[in-house]
Amino acid sequence: MSIEVRHVSYLYEAGTPFELAALSDVSFTVNGGEFIGLIGHTGSGKSTLIQTLNALLEPSEGEVLYNGKNIFDPEQKSRRREIRQKVGLVFQYPENQLFEMTVYKDVAFGPHNMKLSEEEINERVEWALDLVGLDKQYYEKSPFDLSGGQKRRVALAGVLAMRPEVLILDEPAAGLDPQGRDELFERIAALRDRTGMAVILVSHSMDDVAQYVDRILVMDHGKLRYDDTPAEVFRHRTELEEMGLAVPELSVLSAMLRERGFDIPDDILRIEDMEEKLVELFGKGEA
Numbered sequence: 001m002s003i004e005v006r007h008v009s010y011l012y013e014a015g016t017p018f019e020l021a022a023l024s025d026v027s028f029t030v031n032g033g034e035f036i037g038l039i040g041h042t043g044s045g046k047s048t049l050i051q052t053l054n055a056l057l058e059p060s061e062g063e064v065l066y067n068g069k070n071i072f073d074p075e076q077k078s079r080r081r082e083i084r085q086k087v088g089l090v091f092q093y094p095e096n097q098l099f100e101m102t103v104y105k106d107v108a109f110g111p112h113n114m115k116l117s118e119e120e121i122n123e124r125v126e127w128a129l130d131l132v133g134l135d136k137q138y139y140e141k142s143p144f145d146l147s148g149g150q151k152r153r154v155a156l157a158g159v160l161a162m163r164p165e166v167l168i169l170d171e172p173a174a175g176l177d178p179q180g181r182d183e184l185f186e187r188i189a190a191l192r193d194r195t196g197m198a199v200i201l202v203s204h205s206m207d208d209v210a211q212y213v214d215r216i217l218v219m220d221h222g223k224l225r226y227d228d229t230p231a232e233v234f235r236h237r238t239e240l241e242e243m244g245l246a247v248p249e250l251s252v253l254s255a256m257l258r259e260r261g262f263d264i265p266d267d268i269l270r271i272e273d274m275e276e277k278l279v280e281l282f283g284k285g286e287a
Helices: 046-053 074-086 103-113 118-131 147-161 176-196 204-213 239-240 249-259 273-280
Strands: 002-012 018-031 033-041 063-068 087-090 166-170 198-201 215-220 223-228
Touching: 002 046, 002 223, 018 046, 018 198, 018 223, 033 046, 033 204, 046 087, 046 147, 046 166, 046 198, 087 147, 103 118, 103 147, 118 147, 118 176, 147 166, 147 176, 166 176, 176 198, 176 204, 198 204, 204 249, 249 273
Parallel strands: 033 198, 033 215, 087 166, 166 198
Antiparallel strands: 002 018, 002 063, 215 223
């Protein structure tokens, strides 16, 4: 599986006095199994970009190729529903999209629209709910009676039941408490490991991005400024701050320790790695 974005630009209100360039000559490739973070300040083009990946918005210029075929080619128009199944998009506050009377029916909605057999639908619903950690005791519950984190899991299961090859999550932890956020991200990381799907995580939380993703795309005023590993991206601390983006707290801590003469590398982005380094420097008892 691959998604290739080639020189994509997008104009809102094109040809009017209100014309606005949301994307400008953006190019990158997503391969199967990658866990990618997409970051940028409000208005940087993130939301527009992910909607082009899902065939919801057609670029003003450029191409988006799924497995080598331009999804906006007129001859591929009939495949756009299939593309939206293969490239699953979970919007911010997805629980607002829940509408069925039971959890089971809500998750089954997408597979029903795919004209699958009842046996296949049941298999997919059970598989998806198991992946997000909701067992059979939840099947007949109203999704509106669940906690915020559980509602979000149901919404995620509804997308997973369509067996996407790419999962795009737009601020999935927005509004969740710290425990709910940690549980959700652990689930997402486990999903990637179990299914091999590519995951694109859109987030304002640099700490969450640093903790989980393998690669980061940085958007700024419609342009792709960086496409690299977290360690390399967060070395551009000054540039990121000029874009209105913070760096992870561990990066700040590492910099402070280095200023005080401690031998701390600048690529530590996970808590467990920092703990290991502090134990190495100060000894187990003091750390």
